[in-house]
Amino acid sequence: xxxxxxxxxxxxxxxxxxxxxxxTADLVLVGLQTGGVFLxxxxxxxxxDIDGGDVPCGSLDVAMHRDDIGLRPVLVQAPTTISGxxxxxxxxxxxxxxxxxxxxxAALDAVCDFGRPRAVQLAVMVDRGHRELPIRADYVGKNLPxxxxxxxxxxxxxVVLGITA
Amino acid sequence: xxxxxAEPAGDGxxxxxxxxxxxxxxxxxxxxxxxxxxxxxxxxxxxxPALRGRTVASLFFEDSTRTRLSFETAAKRLSADTATFSAGxxxxxxxESLRDTAQTVTAMGVDCVVVRHxxxxxxxxxSRWLDAAVINAGDGRHEHPTQALLDCYTIRQRLGDIAxxxxxxxxxxxxxxxxxxxxxxxxxxxxxxxxxxxxxLLPPAVDGxxxxxxxxxxxxxxRADVVYxxxxxxxxxxxxxxxxxxEFHERFGLSAERARSLADHAIVMHPGPxxxxxxxxxxxxxxxxxxxxxxxxxxxxxxxAVLFWLLGAQPGIASTPDVxxxxxxxxxxxxxxxGG
Numbered sequence: 305x306x307x308x309x310x311x312x313x314x315x316x317x318x319x320x321x322x323x324x325x326x327x328t329a330d331l332v333l334v335g336l337q338t339g340g341v342f343l344x345x346x347x348x349x350x351x352x353d354i355d356g357g358d359v360p361c362g363s364l365d366v367a368m369h370r371d372d373i374g375l376r377p378v379l380v381q382a383p384t385t386i387s388g389x390x391x392x393x394x395x396x397x398x399x400x401x402x403x404x405x406x407x408x409x410a411a412l413d414a415v416c417d418f419g420r421p422r423a424v425q426l427a428v429m430v431d432r433g434h435r436e437l438p439i440r441a442d443y444v445g446k447n448l449p450x451x452x453x454x455x456x457x458x459x460x461x462x463v464v465l466g467i468t469a
Numbered sequence: 470x471x472x473x474x475a476e477p478a479g480d481g482x483x484x485x486x487x488x489x490x491x492x493x494x495x496x497x498x499x500x501x502x503x504x505x506x507x508x509x510x511x512x513x514x515x516x517x518p519a520l521r522g523r524t525v526a527s528l529f530f531e532d533s534t535r536t537r538l539s540f541e542t543a544a545k546r547l548s549a550d551t552a553t554f555s556a557g558x559x560x561x562x563x564x565e566s567l568r569d570t571a572q573t574v575t576a577m578g579v580d581c582v583v584v585r586h587x588x589x590x591x592x593x594x595x596s597r598w599l600d601a602a603v604i605n606a607g608d609g610r611h612e613h614p615t616q617a618l619l620d621c622y623t624i625r626q627r628l629g630d631i632a633x634x635x636x637x638x639x640x641x642x643x644x645x646x647x648x649x650x651x652x653x654x655x656x657x658x659x660x661x662x663x664x665x666x667x668x669x670l671l672p673p674a675v676d677g678x679x680x681x682x683x684x685x686x687x688x689x690x691x692r693a694d695v696v697y698x699x700x701x702x703x704x705x706x707x708x709x710x711x712x713x714x715x716e717f718h719e720r721f722g723l724s725a726e727r728a729r730s731l732a733d734h735a736i737v738m739h740p741g742p743x744x745x746x747x748x749x750x751x752x753x754x755x756x757x758x759x760x761x762x763x764x765x766x767x768x769x770x771x772x773x774a775v776l777f778w779l780l781g782a783q784p785g786i787a788s789t790p791d792v793x794x795x796x797x798x799x800x801x802x803x804x805x806x807x808g809g
Contacts, residue, residue, distance in 0.1 A: 383504075416514075418514075
């Protein structure tokens with residue numbers, strides 16, 4: 305998946321978000337640190353472009369909410385920037401890759417500390433399978449069947465599938 | 470103490486016993502961590518589950534209000550359980566030894582002990598005895614590392630980088646563990662220090678500290694970026710070290726007039742509790758240059774960072790890896806570089 309295909313997928317997801325929510329009113333995009341942040345920013349631009357309204361966009365670091373804290377290194381330098389109360393808003397969590405679902409579970413926990421959203425939806429660029437929790441995405445860029453020993457890298461240059469050392 | 474705190478002690482546990490243990494890099498890492506906890510403290514619900522299931526016990530053999538409350542608040546905002554022990558209401562008054570008291574506490578399955586004691590070295594001793602992380606919350610005249618960390622955090626917040634800044638520490642240096650820790654931290658961060666005190670309130674070995682010393686506050690104030698006032702510890706003045714409190718205030722106290730003469734960017738700090746009209750003029754705490762309540766607020770964020778640093782990661786796992794550069798494959802069987 306190259307940069308162009310990534311852009312097309314994002315544009316389609318933006319249209320789906322608008323279709324599903326009947327516009328962009330009350331929408332808040334929240335990119336998950338670190339891989340989801342640039343995607344959320346791109347989606348916010350596309351939504352504004354398509355629908356005309358300004359969509360707030362924040363970032364969320366879920367390190368403190370993970371269930372495997374202590375089992376893996378924790379990256380805490382990535383800032384959380386969510387402005388204002390999320391109560392009554394529709395929050396779209398944005399991440400690069402949906403895998404076990406544990407990051408999203410942590411994000412659901414964390415988001416609730418900022419208020420009570422009316423609804424929370426999930427947008428991911430790649431769904432690579434291997435879920436360990438009952439979590440699914442509302443908007444998917446690409447379904448990519450993978451093995452557990454493979455590694456998916458999403459950047460603004462596109463999506464790359466590799467094998468871990 | 471030598472060695473960095475990042476290297477677990479012999480028993481695989483980390484401790485925070487003195488500023489020297491941390492080194493400059495360790496201090497910077499804790500200050501960076503504190504930034505993310507400061508953000509947590511601004512949330513509608515300022516609480517994260519990072520230390521759920523861990524227990525932090527406070528062992529305060531000496532009176533304290535703010536340090537104990539600050540540690541307890543920090544632990545609770547990380548979802549840790551807390552247990553408190555204070556000397557007045559304990560078996561200590563029934564003649565139990567320090568070691569027995571401490572072992573009783575850890576037999577209850579405590580992960581971290583925050584200890585304050587009137588004798589220097591108690592925290593180090595406990596770290597040898599106990600199977601728990603030990604945080605020194607003040608030992609005699611020796612050290613009070615978390616106070617120095619929150620002071621550095623406050624200076625950094627107001628003035629940016631500490632390197633090249635000049636800090637005047639004024640008052641009762643001899644009895645102050647705060648001064649010892651702060652001088653060590655500022656030197657590790659390349660800040661300059663001048664101690665201002667009457668000769669009777671300087672520690673005997675001050676020549677070896679590598680700092681400037683002066684007995685004339687008005688000579689030092691014009692070039693100070695930070696004026697750090699220490700509480701005159703009246704309860705520790707066992708000998709007559711001062712002619713009178715009034716004379717001390719006139720010669721070494723920061724009056725409103727002196728505060729107004731400082732550089733525009735300069736800040737006035739005090740670790741509290743303060744004696745208004747002794748080391749600090751009665752109206753100075755309300756002036757815009759003072760950071761006293763910021764220091765208290767920052768204390769919670771910094772202590773959250775310290776607790777998380779000691780307890781949040783298992784021994785051997787650094788808390789600031791570059792996950793992008795080094796895939797998580799070594800730690801977890803499944804590669805989660807691209808998120809879960």
